[in-house]
Amino acid sequence: MYILKNIKKIFKDFVLEINDLHIKKKQLYVVTGPNGSGKTTFLKILGFLYYISSGEIFIDKKKVNYNDKEFLVKKRRKIAYLFQNPYLFNASIYDNIVCGLKIRGYNNYTIKKKFNDVCNKLEINNLIEKNIFNLSGGEIQKIAFARTLILDTSIFIFDEPVSSMDEKSINNVENIIQSIPEEKESTVIVTTHSKDQAIKMTKNRISFVNGKINNVG
Ligand SMILES: Nc1ncnc2c1ncn2[C@@H]1O[C@H](COP(=O)(O)OP(=O)(O)OP(=O)(O)O)[C@@H](O)[C@H]1O
Numbered sequence: 001m002y003i004l005k006n007i008k009k010i011f012k013d014f015v016l017e018i019n020d021l022h023i024k025k026k027q028l029y030v031v032t033g034p035n036g037s038g039k040t041t042f043l044k045i046l047g048f049l050y051y052i053s054s055g056e057i058f059i060d061k062k063k064v065n066y067n068d069k070e071f072l073v074k075k076r077r078k079i080a081y082l083f084q085n086p087y088l089f090n091a092s093i094y095d096n097i098v099c100g101l102k103i104r105g106y107n108n109y110t111i112k113k114k115f116n117d118v119c120n121k122l123e124i125n126n127l128i129e130k131n132i133f134n135l136s137g138g139e140i141q142k143i144a145f146a147r148t149l150i151l152d153t154s155i156f157i158f159d160e161p162v163s164s165m166d167e168k169s170i171n172n173v174e175n176i177i178q179s180i181p182e183e184k185e186s187t188v189i190v191t192t193h194s195k196d197q198a199i200k201m202t203k204n205r206i207s208f209v210n211g212k213i214n215n216v217g
């Protein structure tokens with residue numbers, strides 16, 4: 001799916017450096033590492049939200065050309081991305097959850113069906129009438145997760161999806177994440193602070209220390 005060759009992302013006080021990394025199709029990858037080690041930066045590069053300072057990225061065997069805006073927009077549409085600190089729009093919970101489907105041109109019938117499915121999966125039916133300003137931190141995180149999970153993209157990127165959730169919800173969401181590669185035939189990349197969580201979820205583990213990959217697997 002992705003090949004990263006000698007890439008660098010240089011910030012004023014931080015450099016992310018990856019020499020050679022392959023991310024395979026329809027696999028689940030868990031990314032770990034301490035605060036500030038580069039996890040989010042890595043995900044944003046994979047999501048084509050950040051340009052790289054040097055090096056090469058290939059996606060589906062095609063070299064990424066950052067000057068080709070059309071190519072980038074097309075690729076971004078194939079990625080469902082959950083931000084580490086997601087925000088909800090000032091709209092109903094329904095509109096917040098289905099916005100990605102609307103952008104991608106799904107019809108209303110399919111949108112409603114997918115909305116019901118995702119609400120059942122995440123056990124959030126009790127929230128859908130609520131005003132978004134009255135939601136708790138964990139509830140906001142579930143709505144943001146639902147908005148991402150509802151898509152049928154070939155890549156899912158989740159940045160700390162369960163950091164505000166209770167134990168039962170974490171187990172549920174972890175099971176959902178683990179089932180995505182097979183159910184949706186997609187590649188999944190997820191960050192976590194919990195080593196135990198990472199070990200439990202997959203053998204594909206990427207661990208960052210100070211901007212460099214410490215170990216893969
Ligand atoms: N846009 C930016 N401009 C300048 N520096 C940045 C930018 N984005 C990230 N950084 C720096 O890069 C480093 C890595 O940040 P990153 O967000 O990737 O860490 P992280 O591993 O996701 O941390 P956390 O566990 O806290 O989420 C940090 O020192 C951060 O300050």
Ligand SMILES: [Mg+2]
Pocket residue numbers: 039040041084159
């Ligand atoms: Mg982060």
